[in-house]
Amino acid sequence: MSITAAEWWMIVTAVLACVPCALLGALLVLRRMALLGDAISHAVLPGIVGAFILSATRNPYAMLAGAMVTGLLTAWFTSLFSRYGRVSEDASLGVVFTTMFALGVVMLRFVPRGVDMDPSCVLYGLLEFTGLRMVEPVAGLRVPEAAALLAPVAVVAVLFVTVFFRRIRLISFDPALARSLGISVGLLSAALLTLTAASVVASFQAVGSILVVAMLVTPGATAQLLTTRLWTMLVLSCVLAITAAVGGCLIAIHVDSSAAGWIGVFSGVQFALAAIFSPGQGLLLKRLRALALRVRIEREDLLATMYRREELRTGQRVDLPDTSVDRMPKRRSLITVLARRSLRRGKLLLSRGKEVELTSAGRAAAAELVRRHRLWERFLSDNLALPLDHLHEPAHRLEHFADPERLAPVEGMDVNGAQPHVDPHGRPIPRVERDQPRPNP
Amino acid sequence: MSADRQNDADACMWDELISLLSMKDATTRTVMLGVGSLGVACGIVGCLTVLRRRALMADAVAHAALPGVCVSYLLLGERELGALLLGAMIFGLIASGLIAAMRGRTTVKDDAIIAVVIGVSFAVGIVLLKSIQNTPGGNKSGLDGFIFGKAASMARAEALTVAAVSAALLVLVFSQFKVIRLVTFDPAFAKALGLRVRLIDLLIISMVCVCTVVGLPAVGALMIVALMIIPAVTARSWTDRLSTMLVLAGAVGGIGAVGGTALSASVRTPDGSSLPVGPTIVLTIAAVCIVSLIVSPRRGVLAGWLRQRRARREMMAERVSERARAGPLAVTTAQETNDPGARP
Numbered sequence: 001m002s003i004t005a006a007e008w009w010m011i012v013t014a015v016l017a018c019v020p021c022a023l024l025g026a027l028l029v030l031r032r033m034a035l036l037g038d039a040i041s042h043a044v045l046p047g048i049v050g051a052f053i054l055s056a057t058r059n060p061y062a063m064l065a066g067a068m069v070t071g072l073l074t075a076w077f078t079s080l081f082s083r084y085g086r087v088s089e090d091a092s093l094g095v096v097f098t099t100m101f102a103l104g105v106v107m108l109r110f111v112p113r114g115v116d117m118d119p120s121c122v123l124y125g126l127l128e129f130t131g132l133r134m135v136e137p138v139a140g141l142r143v144p145e146a147a148a149l150l151a152p153v154a155v156v157a158v159l160f161v162t163v164f165f166r167r168i169r170l171i172s173f174d175p176a177l178a179r180s181l182g183i184s185v186g187l188l189s190a191a192l193l194t195l196t197a198a199s200v201v202a203s204f205q206a207v208g209s210i211l212v213v214a215m216l217v218t219p220g221a222t223a224q225l226l227t228t229r230l231w232t233m234l235v236l237s238c239v240l241a242i243t244a245a246v247g248g249c250l251i252a253i254h255v256d257s258s259a260a261g262w263i264g265v266f267s268g269v270q271f272a273l274a275a276i277f278s279p280g281q282g283l284l285l286k287r288l289r290a291l292a293l294r295v296r297i298e299r300e301d302l303l304a305t306m307y308r309r310e311e312l313r314t315g316q317r318v319d320l321p322d323t324s325v326d327r328m329p330k331r332r333s334l335i336t337v338l339a340r341r342s343l344r345r346g347k348l349l350l351s352r353g354k355e356v357e358l359t360s361a362g363r364a365a366a367a368e369l370v371r372r373h374r375l376w377e378r379f380l381s382d383n384l385a386l387p388l389d390h391l392h393e394p395a396h397r398l399e400h401f402a403d404p405e406r407l408a409p410v411e412g413m414d415v416n417g418a419q420p421h422v423d424p425h426g427r428p429i430p431r432v433e434r435d436q437p438r439p440n441p
Numbered sequence: 442m443s444a445d446r447q448n449d450a451d452a453c454m455w456d457e458l459i460s461l462l463s464m465k466d467a468t469t470r471t472v473m474l475g476v477g478s479l480g481v482a483c484g485i486v487g488c489l490t491v492l493r494r495r496a497l498m499a500d501a502v503a504h505a506a507l508p509g510v511c512v513s514y515l516l517l518g519e520r521e522l523g524a525l526l527l528g529a530m531i532f533g534l535i536a537s538g539l540i541a542a543m544r545g546r547t548t549v550k551d552d553a554i555i556a557v558v559i560g561v562s563f564a565v566g567i568v569l570l571k572s573i574q575n576t577p578g579g580n581k582s583g584l585d586g587f588i589f590g591k592a593a594s595m596a597r598a599e600a601l602t603v604a605a606v607s608a609a610l611l612v613l614v615f616s617q618f619k620v621i622r623l624v625t626f627d628p629a630f631a632k633a634l635g636l637r638v639r640l641i642d643l644l645i646i647s648m649v650c651v652c653t654v655v656g657l658p659a660v661g662a663l664m665i666v667a668l669m670i671i672p673a674v675t676a677r678s679w680t681d682r683l684s685t686m687l688v689l690a691g692a693v694g695g696i697g698a699v700g701g702t703a704l705s706a707s708v709r710t711p712d713g714s715s716l717p718v719g720p721t722i723v724l725t726i727a728a729v730c731i732v733s734l735i736v737s738p739r740r741g742v743l744a745g746w747l748r749q750r751r752a753r754r755e756m757m758a759e760r761v762s763e764r765a766r767a768g769p770l771a772v773t774t775a776q777e778t779n780d781p782g783a784r785p
Binding site for chain 2: 090
């Protein structure tokens with residue numbers, strides 16, 4: 001696959017459009033203003049068309065100015081609306097940006113004939129044609145008009161965020177503290193919003209309204225799934241945007257389709273992958289972690305139940321009504337199967353025909369668990385004065401997560417003293433040899 | 442000369458507007474029936490989403506409908522309206538399901554997720570649309586009409602379907618009114634009563650999907666959400682009762698849709714074509730909304746301003762009278778002025 005010069009320019013333009021959007025969009029995502037970005041990118045349409053009708057030329061700076069005005073008006077109208085209309089922020093956003101967009105579409109019909117501006121170019125952008133319209137800003141350097149407009153915006157956006165990084169971080173996470181430190185939050189927010197509007201407008205012409213929406217929010221949200229540090233998040237967001245721009249353009253060239261659309265799809269795929277596989281927050285990993293926890297709890301419950309059975313069989317324990325002994329799980333769910341298998345693998349459980357038995361290592365591990373359980377019951381009864389029939393449940397939960405002996409000094413519990421040889425029900429608390437390394441259940 | 446022509450054009454426009462609104466013509470009646478009932482249904486369903494603070498969820502559903510339409514066109518290979526709308530419905534439900542599944546699970550907040558779904562699903566839609574247009578005959582598929590809508594070409598059967606679906610939605614909302622009201626205002630209490638809140642939420646979001654889908658051919662994916670949100674916000678500025686709000690929003694939606702359609706057919710642009718219907722409807726309803734936000738008696742801008750002025754005057758008067766009383770006799774009446782009961 002060979003790439004022509006025009007296609008190279010298309011890729012460069014796409015990257016130049018995506019980087020400032022992704023960078024400033026990540027800040028919007030962080031400050032819970034993602035939908036405001038969406039709204040601004042819809043609402044710049046009447047500004048662009050209005051400037052176009054008034055100036056009667058395709059002067060990019062007039063359009064930039066017009067769109068900035070309507071973009072900022074949207075932000076202002078929205079706050080006005082939610083104050084006076086007393087509706088929630090998102091509803092007032094919805095009213096303002098759909099109205100502005102409708103106005104823009106209607107105004108498009110009043111654009112004089114013979115000018116290349118129509119709804120589809122507004123929606124999809126003109127990325128495919130960037131190579132056709134070249135300008136020469138510096139002598140000897142011919143670049144596409146869109147790139148010439150986008151490059152300074154991208155540079156300014158990156159510089160602004162880098163220079164004011166510490167302040168931006170402060171107003172994003174703790175505006176009250178920022179204010180008390182004498183940082184003018186309003187001014188910085190307004191500057192960020194203006195920059196956002198500027199990069200939306202500049203990219204709008206090249207890539208269309210829809211891609212702007214996708215590129216403002218998606219890389220930022222993806223980066224937020226992958227990291228918790230702001231600096232990393234911003235860099236990641238830009239990297240994701242660049243890969244999406246390049247990848248989307250290459251796919252579009254290859255299959256002869258809309259570049260703007262493919263860039264959006266590409267970054268959507270990035271988001272989906274991050275949502276599923278992200279190491280910190282991925283839904284898959286969270287599922288697996290929860291499954292592992294359930295298997296561990298089931299395994300421990302199995303061991304403890306086996307221990308209690310042995311106690312009953314060997315007569316070490318008086319037969320008191322105990323709910324947990326009969327709870328040997330009959331159903332073979334995935335969890336119990338996994339739990340039993342890991343017990344057999346760890347040589348804690350032996351199968352003899354239909355019966356299962358504890359090995360000595362298993363018995364020690366089970367004794368540890370039952371000891372925890374009964375110590376907790378002791379503690380709950382002695383220190384919190386819970387009635388006898390309310391002891392089992394909390395102890396049953398606590399035994400998996402907290403070792404009462406480790407907590408003992410903190411809680412003022414007397415675990416090894418004379419008192420707790422028996423639990424509040426009168427059952428013996430198993431003793432564990434302390435000089436040996438503890439078996440890990 | 443040109444002023445005369447302008448006047449003629451204006452007169453022509455008014456004549457046309459009036460003749461459209463009087464609905465003498467059968468085609469006009471059909472289109473108006475379809476658009477009007479769509480407006481009513483959207484207005485009523487929109488109230489539920491706005492009150493539940495899910496206004497922009499409807500936008501995500503509407504944007505997701507576009508790839509749905511394209512996918513079912515690609516599967517079928519022809520423009521079968523029912524199947525296209527079924528595809529839109531399925532994709533809308535998938536989008537809302539995805540948003541619900543991500544909600545609260547990660548550090549990415551609701552609004553960002555909704556914005557991602559809006560942007561990405563539209564990008565998918567454009568890619569699919571482009572690949573349809575590249576296939577032979579794909580250019581005539583008319584699928585791009587689903588973006589901005591084409592109400593003027595509404596067939597009789599389509600209009601009747603829209604009307605029937607809207608009627609069904611109305612019956613559903615008003616028959617389940619008490620349950621919906623409870624879930625809207627106090628979901629925790631509704632849950633405590635044993636109502637299945639998630640089922641009702643699913644019902645509401647499905648109604649949003651249905652509205653989006655039946656409105657798609659007429660108003661388009663980008664504008665349909667306005668038909669739901671704006672009437673609801675308008676109605677909210679007039680009343681605090683849910684029942685009144687539903688009726689008002691339905692009325693605003695219906696009247697706005699009919700008026701907007703008539704307006705779009707009668708106004709001519711410089712190149713002689715008519716205005717796009719969806720955006721004109723949105724602008725009409727938005728005008729109603731802005732006016733009612735200004736003049737509504739309790740929440741309006743005007744009322745707020747008057748109330749503030751009255752309060753300021755009362756405060757001034759009170760202060761003046763206090764000062765007058767406390768003036769020369771300040772020492773003797775100090776006790777009295779400190780006593781709140783002694784105030785006039």
